[in-house]
Amino acid sequence: MDAPEPTVAAVPASLAARATLVSDAARRASAYLTGLEHRPVAPPADAVAALAAFRRPLQTAPRDARDVLAELDALGSPATMAQARGRYFGFVNGGVDAAAGAASVLAGQWDQNAALPVMSPVAAVLDEVAAAWVVDLLGLPAGATATFTPGATLANLTGILAGRDALLARAGWDASAQGLFGAPPIRVITGEECHVSALKALRLAGLGVDRVERVPTDATGAVIADAFPGDTDHLTLVVLQAGNVNTGASDPFARIIPRVRERGGWVHVDGAFGMWAAVAPGLRDAVAGMELADSWGTDAHKWLNVPYDSGIAIVRERADLERAMSMRAAYLPETGDREAMHLGMQMSQRARGIETWAMLAANGRDGVADLIGRTCAHARDLAALLEAGGAEILAPVALNQVLVAFGAATGGTGDDAVTDAVIGLVQQEGALWAGGTVWKGRHAMRLSVSDQATTRDDVHVSASAILDAWTRVRG
Incomplete structure (x- = not known):
């Protein structure tokens, strides 16, 4: 329902x-x-x-806000990455859903603090609804609690902290009161292809990167189940992955998680983008068993195409989440309601749930499933076109990631210098944007098809531009 127009005199x-x-x-x-x-x-x-014009001393006197906005547009807009165009394939960056983007504009003017329901009833309700929708869409346990974070790194940290404190509590140690000095040691296990954001979260949780046991992975980057330790116990924290950042492959959850949990361990799934495969019927098998874990971390601002910044932490048992995150003070009301500040690391916080609510409300189950399925199909088509042109696809396309290398001659073995040169030329010319990576010792171009705006035409234009750049690099 449209809001009534106020009279000029009333404003x-x-x-x-x-x-x-x-x-x-x-x-x-x-x-x-x-x-x-x-x-x-x-x-x-x-x-x-x-952009150098922005680098100046702060002036003494105020400026007209209209002039500031005009300068921001004149200098800033031309220097952006055109991520909403459908041909930005870098860093698993999603585009922006129309409803979510518009909701962001409105919510920005609302300027709501989502810390407590008393601070913003609308933020509290939309946060609650969006969180429940996400849990349901991903096929996670009905009683799990989702909470919004600035991104997957903090979503992973939230789940890992919940797991750390839960394991210690079961061993009779109160990490909140006693800290980690003298605490029972926690064993941490992950795959050798663990993403750096999960490793950063482990470091921030005080668990030490050098102490992490790394399990071998297969040719796709997924943990080899038979190589996973069989002697985990009630002080073991395992971090698995849904969606390898280079290949899109996921760890064999169904083979690993039950063995860890039945011995009292905690399993966290880092699924910044890969978890969303569970939404598309034809792709669910790729992440089968992830629902068996204790906690999960994902992003809304990647494959779900919600504006930055928006991550989502999910924990099976709310009590475990609140043990690690809640805080109390005399001036803060205790209502027993869902209170965002007791479910995450921030007190004051942007009402991130509003944009995710808008995206899901506008697209529904079918729309989200179509987004995931369609972008995966685009990735497969892009890989097929590049391979038909003689490029080397370094790993099977599991989801929306394409990993490609270029040789000095058609059909030849990939050459790192040639691949780097192709990436540089593609970035320079601007028909699309793709970044580089190193996979199994090989330099590669990584194409992440994550934007709902990408079309079949974008795929064909991009493949043609990449192959043309390769031709010119070879001379």
Whole structure:
């Protein structure tokens, strides 16, 4: 239902000026979006160079906000990555769903603090609803609690802290009161392809990266189940992966998780993007068994195409999450309701759940499943086109990741220098953007198809541009 239009006389001058500025920002944002088709994906060198104008001493006197916005648009907009165009394939960065993006604009003006329901009833309700929808969509246990974080690194940290404190509590140690000095040692096991964000989370949790046991992985980057230790116990924390950042492959959850949990251990799944395969009927088998874990970490701002920054931590038992995260003070009401500040690391926090709610409300189950399935199909088509052109696909396309290397001659063995040169030329020319990686000692181009805006035409144009760049690199 549309809000009634206020009369001019009823609007204070300060709010009227602010509303005018917001309208100007919306107009500029609309112009930016409509102009994306006419510019390269990466910003041109002169636009990047022009950013130097921002590097100046802060002036003494205030400036008109309209002038500030105009400067931001004039200098900033041309120097952005055109991620909403459908041809940005770097870093598993998602695009922006239309409903989620629009909700972000409205919620930004609401300026709600989602820490407690009393601070923002609407933020609390949408946070609760969106969190429950995510748990349901991913096929996780019905009683699991989801909470929004700034990204998957902190989502992983949240799950790992919940696991650390739960394991210690079962051993009779209160980590909240006693800290980690003198605590029973926790054994940590993960795969050798564990993502750096999960390793960072382990380091921040005080568990020490050098102490982590690394299990061998197969040619796709998935943990070899037969190589996984069989002597885990009630002080073992295991981190598994849904969606290898290079290949999209997932660890064999069904073979590992039950063995760990029946011995009293804790299993956390790092699924920044790969967990969303569970939403698409044809892809669920890729992550079968992940629902058996104790905690999970994922992103809404990757494959779900919600604006930055939005991660999601999920813990099977709410008591385990609250043990690690809750805080109390005399001035904070204790209502027994779902209170975001007791489910995560932040007190004051942006109402991130609003954008995820909008995306899910607009797309429904079928729309989300189509997004996941369609982008995976685009990845398979992109790999097929590149392979048909003579490039080397280094790993089977498991989900939405394509890993490709280029040789000095068609059909030849991939050459690191040639691959690096192709990546550089592709980035420079701007028809698409893709980054580089190293896989099993080989330099490779990594293409992450994560944007709902990507079309079949984008796939064909991108494959053609990549192969053309390779031809020119070879001379």
